[in-house]
Amino acid sequence: MSEAKSAEPRPYHHGDLRRALIDAARRLLEAEGPSALSLRAVAREAGVSPAAPYHHFKDKSELLDAVAHEGWETLGAQMAEAKSGAEGRAQLTALGIAYVCFARDNPALYRVMYDAVRDKEALPEDIHDKDDSAYCMVRDTLIEQGADPAAEAHLELATIAAWCAGHGLAEMAGFTQFAPLKEALGGERRFLEAVFEHMGLFQHPPGAC
Amino acid sequence: MSEAKSAEPRPYHHGDLRRALIDAARRLLEAEGPSALSLRAVAREAGVSPAAPYHHFKDKSELLDAVAHEGWETLGAQMAEAKSGAEGRAQLTALGIAYVCFARDNPALYRVMYDAVRDKEALPEDIHDKDDSAYCMVRDTLIEQGADPAAEAHLELATIAAWCAGHGLAEMAGFTQFAPLKEALGGERRFLEAVFEHMGLFQHPPGAC
DNA sequence: ATGGCATCTGGACGGTGCTCAGATATGAAA
DNA sequence: TTTCATATCTGAGCACCGTCCAGATGCCAT
Numbered sequence: 001m002s003e004a005k006s007a008e009p010r011p012y013h014h015g016d017l018r019r020a021l022i023d024a025a026r027r028l029l030e031a032e033g034p035s036a037l038s039l040r041a042v043a044r045e046a047g048v049s050p051a052a053p054y055h056h057f058k059d060k061s062e063l064l065d066a067v068a069h070e071g072w073e074t075l076g077a078q079m080a081e082a083k084s085g086a087e088g089r090a091q092l093t094a095l096g097i098a099y100v101c102f103a104r105d106n107p108a109l110y111r112v113m114y115d116a117v118r119d120k121e122a123l124p125e126d127i128h129d130k131d132d133s134a135y136c137m138v139r140d141t142l143i144e145q146g147a148d149p150a151a152e153a154h155l156e157l158a159t160i161a162a163w164c165a166g167h168g169l170a171e172m173a174g175f176t177q178f179a180p181l182k183e184a185l186g187g188e189r190r191f192l193e194a195v196f197e198h199m200g201l202f203q204h205p206p207g208a209c
Numbered sequence: 210m211s212e213a214k215s216a217e218p219r220p221y222h223h224g225d226l227r228r229a230l231i232d233a234a235r236r237l238l239e240a241e242g243p244s245a246l247s248l249r250a251v252a253r254e255a256g257v258s259p260a261a262p263y264h265h266f267k268d269k270s271e272l273l274d275a276v277a278h279e280g281w282e283t284l285g286a287q288m289a290e291a292k293s294g295a296e297g298r299a300q301l302t303a304l305g306i307a308y309v310c311f312a313r314d315n316p317a318l319y320r321v322m323y324d325a326v327r328d329k330e331a332l333p334e335d336i337h338d339k340d341d342s343a344y345c346m347v348r349d350t351l352i353e354q355g356a357d358p359a360a361e362a363h364l365e366l367a368t369i370a371a372w373c374a375g376h377g378l379a380e381m382a383g384f385t386q387f388a389p390l391k392e393a394l395g396g397e398r399r400f401l402e403a404v405f406e407h408m409g410l411f412q413h414p415p416g417a418c
Numbered sequence: 419a420t421g422g423c424a425t426c427t428g429g430a431c432g433g434t435g436c437t438c439a440g441a442t443a444t445g446a447a448a
Numbered sequence: 449t450t451t452c453a454t455a456t457c458t459g460a461g462c463a464c465c466g467t468c469c470a471g472a473t474g475c476c477a478t
Contacts (some may be wrong), residue, residue: 052432
């Protein structure tokens with residue numbers, strides 16, 4: 001109302017059902033978990049018929065892609081913020097911790113995000129190619145810390161290694177088996193830092209080996 | 210027929226429907242992918258009614274757990290074989306490569322295995338606690354290579370880091386974006402070795418930092 | 419031979435993704 | 449302003465799903 005986007009492809013009956021559906025999906029996801037996220041439930045939540053979404057998304061997976069897309073944007077923003085709050089080599093660890101914390105705080109959304117990735121055979125543009133994507137942010141940080149941008153293979157390997165660390169930890173950090181260890185190390189953050197420190201790329205200059 | 214297990218909890222009508230259902234599920238999984246793996250389809254494949262499986266599994270997820278269980282056993286065996294074919298520090302890399310190759314060669318099964326893990330809040334016994342499980346094999350190998358078994362926190366951190374590397378790579382190695390890099394490095398195996406080498410734990414003595 | 423019981427079937431219920439004909443609202447053309 | 453093509457939405461329907469239940473079926477111990 002206060003800020004109507006006048007030049008957009010105008011909404012017809014509902015207002016902006018596409019937007020409403022994505023929001024409804026995120027609401028459902030947070031409240032009921034990923035298994036409750038059916039297309040019909042989303043339509044119900046948005047107050048439309050079960051067939052309405054098909055005028056805005058080709059099928060269910062396209063809706064989930066849209067939800068995932070926003071998730072990657074949010075994650076990217078949180079990582080950028082974490083990076084700007086750290087200095088030097090600590091920036092890499094800060095990125096990793098932000099990544100894992102996002103997954104911990106939005107487990108259902110993170111699952112949808114990665115399920116969408118798994119269904120493709122390539123990392124989508126959101127993640128891999130865009131300049132402010134999570135993947136590029138890691139790579140750029142490696143460069144800022146001394147990695148040689150000309151040594152493309154080396155740089156890419158280091159980025160992959162870092163990404164594996166983040167994603168692996170995101171899926172493992174919550175397991176109850178590690179609760180005592182977290183306790184012993186003085187909390188979740190210390191635990192994450194400690195694991196990242198075990199990865200060479202976080203503790204040695206990335207171009208040094 | 211040739212080798213009937215006589216002392217087992219005797220099969221009644223079908224012979225051994227539980228076994229047959231698991232086999233049918235694995236067959237379907239390989240042929241049609243994870244999305245085709247419905248309980249009804251499994252029953253159909255095994256030649257029984259849709260309700261029959263409920264006398265052997267509480268629900269669908271329990272069947273999938275059984276399939277996943279066998280998957281972890283197979284993976285453990287392949288890792289053990291890979292380890293025995295390597296010497297010294299190369300054993301760790303061999304374990305990692307065996308892990309990733311298993312995931313590449315059995316993508317649908319690997320997905321079922323990890324989906325089953327994700328639905329729990331702890332790593333199941335198959336993976337984490339049993340002596341010949343994948344997780345313990347990594348930990349034991351770290352010990353054999355000089356990690357101090359008494360420094361429990363340190364040892365567990367290193368194991369977690371290695372596990373994250375393996376799992377992360379298992380999910381990323383297939384992305385098309387990395388095809389040129391694999392090419393440049395001289396094949397998939399070289400690529401995997403190179404990524405593992407970027408992880409400190411694979412290249413430095415695990416107790417050294 | 420009989421009875422008990424694990425096993426399996428057929429049918430049913432509510433839910434799902436998706437399609438399609440038809441109703442409805444809209445912005446643009448006449 | 450009236451008309452009209454078109455985007456949007458609905459309701460009904462299809463095939464499939466996971467799960468449950470009453471009852472039929474076959475095995476085993478008695």
